[in-house]
Amino acid sequence: MKHLRTSFFQWLCCVVGALLALTVLNAQAQTPASTYPNKAIRLVVPFGPGGSGDITARAFAQYLEAQTKQPVVIDNRAGANGILGTEMVKNAPADGYTMLLTTNTTLAANLSLYKKVPYDPLKDLDHVGMFGTAASVALVLKGSGINSVADLVSYSKANPDKVFYGHYNSASQMTAEMFRVKTGAPMTGVPYKAIGSALQDFYGKQLQVMFIEYLPAMAQIDNGKVLALGVTAPTRFKAWPQVPAIAETYPGYELGFFLGLAAPAGMPPDVMKKMEGWLNAALKDEGFLARLNQLGLEPSKLSRTDYTKFVGSEITRWAQVIKDAGVQPE
Numbered sequence: 001m002k003h004l005r006t007s008f009f010q011w012l013c014c015v016v017g018a019l020l021a022l023t024v025l026n027a028q029a030q031t032p033a034s035t036y037p038n039k040a041i042r043l044v045v046p047f048g049p050g051g052s053g054d055i056t057a058r059a060f061a062q063y064l065e066a067q068t069k070q071p072v073v074i075d076n077r078a079g080a081n082g083i084l085g086t087e088m089v090k091n092a093p094a095d096g097y098t099m100l101l102t103t104n105t106t107l108a109a110n111l112s113l114y115k116k117v118p119y120d121p122l123k124d125l126d127h128v129g130m131f132g133t134a135a136s137v138a139l140v141l142k143g144s145g146i147n148s149v150a151d152l153v154s155y156s157k158a159n160p161d162k163v164f165y166g167h168y169n170s171a172s173q174m175t176a177e178m179f180r181v182k183t184g185a186p187m188t189g190v191p192y193k194a195i196g197s198a199l200q201d202f203y204g205k206q207l208q209v210m211f212i213e214y215l216p217a218m219a220q221i222d223n224g225k226v227l228a229l230g231v232t233a234p235t236r237f238k239a240w241p242q243v244p245a246i247a248e249t250y251p252g253y254e255l256g257f258f259l260g261l262a263a264p265a266g267m268p269p270d271v272m273k274k275m276e277g278w279l280n281a282a283l284k285d286e287g288f289l290a291r292l293n294q295l296g297l298e299p300s301k302l303s304r305t306d307y308t309k310f311v312g313s314e315i316t317r318w319a320q321v322i323k324d325a326g327v328q329p330e
Contacts (some may be wrong), residue, residue, distance in 0.1 A: 036096050038269050040071040045101045046085025047169055048194025049206070052213035052295050056131055056259050057101040058289040063282045078193045081170050081310040082106040083117060090124040096275065100125065100218045102260040107311050108318040109170035121315065126272060127308045128261040128278045132286035135174050135233035135256040137217035138208045140244065141203070142227050147185075149230045149249045152209060156185035166198030166207045170259045174318070175211040175232055177325040179246070182253040190238035213257075214240075214296025232256065237296060258314070259297065260307065276304050298300045 029138035041064065045057045054076065077085030086106045092098035107121040119125070135227050139145045145156055156163045167173035167189050180187050190207065192198040201207050203225070212220075214237065220226040225296060230246035231237055234254045261279055263272070282288045282298050292299055302310060 037070045043099045046082035090119045095266040096271040100262045105170040108314040112319045112322040126267045130260040130300035132299045133258045134297045138229040153185040155181045160186035168192045171281040
């Protein structure tokens with residue numbers, strides 16, 4: 001009997017041990033990617049609503065919700081030229097549930113515009129990829145007497161203390177500053193947290209010119225009160241051939257921007273692979289591509305590795321642009 005009890009307990013221990021081993025193996029098989037996502041994802045936009053970045057983020061969120069069957073919440077965290085929202089994502093858990101809409105403002109220009117930036121774009125963020133590239137449009141109010149880029153330059157030179165432009169991120173600021181440098185047109189910049197408040201003052205005639213992204217520019221032109229003087233791309237927009245490139249009048253003037261997607265550094269590789277797959281799939285989706293086209297964005301064809309290298313090159317390029325514009329870091 002004693003022998004039987006001993007055998008039984010030995011058998012029981014073996015069974016329990018096997019079950020425990022299976023439990024451990026099953027837990028190991030449940031990698032982050034196998035259950036990800038199982039709750040809402042937050043997509044941080046480090047600017048106010050209404051700009052190209054915000055609109056792109058919302059379009060991607062809609063696409064992502066359809067793919068993951070999970071809510072994707074847009075979190076607009078405007079402030080300090082995108083620094084506040086970017087720093088928040090830097091400090092978030094690297095678990096795939098916080099993403100960041102990135103631009104050349106947050107990843108490149110800010111490093112030369114400010115003496116202290118609380119993040120390193122290449123060390124503190126894992127870059128998923130790029131949505132695309134685009135350019136801006138110079139706008140004035142109809143009836144201002146300014147009907148061309150040349151008119152704007154002439155008026156600015158004749159009235160050096162009367163021409164103000166609004167900027168709501170470093171891209172809009174540097175677009176105007178490079179225009180000032182290339183043309184010699186005296187203009188004074190006024191900072192805003194979001195494009196909406198800048199446009200309000202523009203319509204109130206407190207600002208004489210605005211350099212804004214394609215889609216917001218089209219929305220303003222559609223109301224019949226605004227005139228497009230030129231685009232900041234090297235050539236005319238295919239969808240808007242009647243508006244000249246500023247470079248046609250002032251050769252060498254060209255400045256665009258890009259929009260990308262990032263997450264906190266240290267992401268699990270399998271989760272990052274899923275995120276990259278979603279972005280790549282979105283860039284092949286007809287509905288999402290149509291939305292990018294409405295924004296004047298040229299879809300990206302860069303791999304994640306090449307995009308990360310591109311970010312590094314943009315840091316160097318924007319440092320030179322800011323130096324050429326004579327802008328001193330704050």
